[in-house]
Amino acid sequence: MANASAALAKDCSPASDGNNPCPVTLVRPPVAPLSAMAKLGKALFFDKALSGSGQLSCASxxxxxxxxxxxNALAFAKGGVAMDKFGVRAVPSLTYRERQPPFSVGPDNATSETAPPPPPPPSVKGVKSASNTGASAQAMVPQGGLFWDGRADTLQSQAAGPLFDTREMAATHEGVAARLRHAPYSADLFRLIGAHASDDMLIAEALFALARYQIEAPSFHPYSSRYDAWLEGKTRLTRDEAEGLRLFNDPAKGNCAACHLSAVDEEGRPPLFTDHQYEALAAPRNPLAPKGTYDLGLCAAGRADIGHNGAYCGFFRTPSLRNSATRKVFFHNGVFTSLRQVMNFYVLRDIEPGRFYRPPANKHSSPYDDLPSRYWPNVDKIDAPFGKRKSPTLTPNEREKIETFLSDLTDH
Structure with missing residues (x-):
């Protein structure tokens, strides 16, 4: 089989019979028995008693x-001490986070041995194209981090977010510490960290154990989809699947691979179908969202390294498309409930805005109904398939074929 660099250097579009003309051997994460810390993390992941209500675990x-x-098909998860509150964003998947980089602005901040300087203002946005995905990776753009707004850098800090959010698991510091001292797995915890650990140490180690479980357990990153098998030359794509992949990668058609990278990387690792960057797409307002508020995304994440920079308002992290065909809601606010709606939005947002937004205040203003007008210039209007065009870049039939291809990203 071809190596990864050779595959990247040639056209690897599906052959006429659906075969992969340049198969590779994918480099997947190693599989080994879970460490003692990861086993503890698994017990914590399914423990409802950690929550303030006693009814929610991470797995809920x-x-x-x-x-x-x-x-389920809820746009916002239900939680709180009395299970009578709702979160404010759609719950993302926890799969494929083992390669998620920490947050940075530009290509070098995350690897600097010293504290990075304050990020410069965002550079003028360049066109993102599926034919040149490397250009944006080197630009001064926000990338990496966890949650929709990048506010956490590690799985350990990410786990603390929903655990202590009053609208979600609604746990308290005292309640979590008490549970950790008197749970069925407490003996394992104390064997790992010592019998005289403080409450702060107990909680920190529990969060670390949750992170280790997600890193080590193969079910969080199986790379077992039909597309992975095709990359390795183990299966053929149907005619519609192959055409969907071509349209997905074509910079003049779907241009999806500009942000949702579909190629094996130089190390031979399977694609994650995200570039880890942030985009302002102006998703329509979900009628279920809290009234009188805007979710500004990255600029309101509370990150000390970027502050409340208006140039980042409306930006949300580009999610992986792996297993997207099994999701029930899409975008940060869960406004769409099918891939068909998502495809229509990408292709028709700037051509038929009335399909997605409430009528604008006047005929000369932009229609975006879930972003204050002062941030409308942040919205991506240059990357295909966005932008004013005489006709859509994808026909309804072509959109359907991309959907067919996306089903090949479901793990089995």
Missing amino acids: CHAPSAHYAPD
């Missing part, structure tokens, strides 16, 4: 059967 919203995403 990140169901293993749904690729660690919600197994």
Whole structure:
């Protein structure tokens, strides 16, 4: 089989019979028995008694059967001490986070041995194209981090977010510490960290154990989709699947691979179908969202390294498309409930805005109804398939073929 660099250097579009003309051997994460810390993390992941209500565990919203995403169609998860509150964003999947880089602005901040300087203002946005994905990776753009707004850098800090959010698991410091001292797994915890650990140490180690479980357990990153098998030359794509992949990668058609990278990387690792960057796409307002508020995304994440920079308002992290065909809601606010709606939005947002937005204040203003007008210039209007065009870049039939291809990204 071809090596990764050779595959990247040639056209690897599906052959006429659906075969991969340049198969590779994918480099997947190693599989080994879970460490003692990861086993502890697994017990914590399914422990409802950690929550303030006693009814929610991590697995309640990140169901293993749904690729660690919600197994229901709720736009916002239900939680709180009395289970009478709702979160404010759609719950993302926890899969494929083992390669998630920490947040940075530009290509070098995350690897600097000293504290990075304050980020410069965002550079003028360049066109993102599926034919040249490397250009944006080197630009001064926000990238990396966890949550929709990048506010956490590690799985350990990410786990603390929903655990202590009053609208979600609604746990307290005292309640979590008490549970950790008197749970069925407490003996294992104390064997790992010592019998005289403080409450702060107990909680920090519990969060670390949750992170280790997600890093080590193969179910969080199986790379077992039909597309992975095709990359390795083990299966053929149907005619519609192959055409969907071509349209996905074509910079003049779907241009999806500009942000959702579909190629094996130089190390031979399977594609994650994200560039880890942030985009302002102006998703329509979800009628279920809290009234009188805007979710500004990255600029309101509370990150000390960027502050409240208006140039980042409306930006949200580009998610992986792996297992997207099994999701029930899409975008940060769960406004869409099918891939068909998502495809229509990308292709028709700037051509038929009335399909997605409430009528604008006047005929000369932009229609975006979930972003204050002062931030409308941040919205991506240059990357295909966005932008004013005489006709859509994708026909309804072509959109359907891309959907067919996306089903090949579901893990089995």
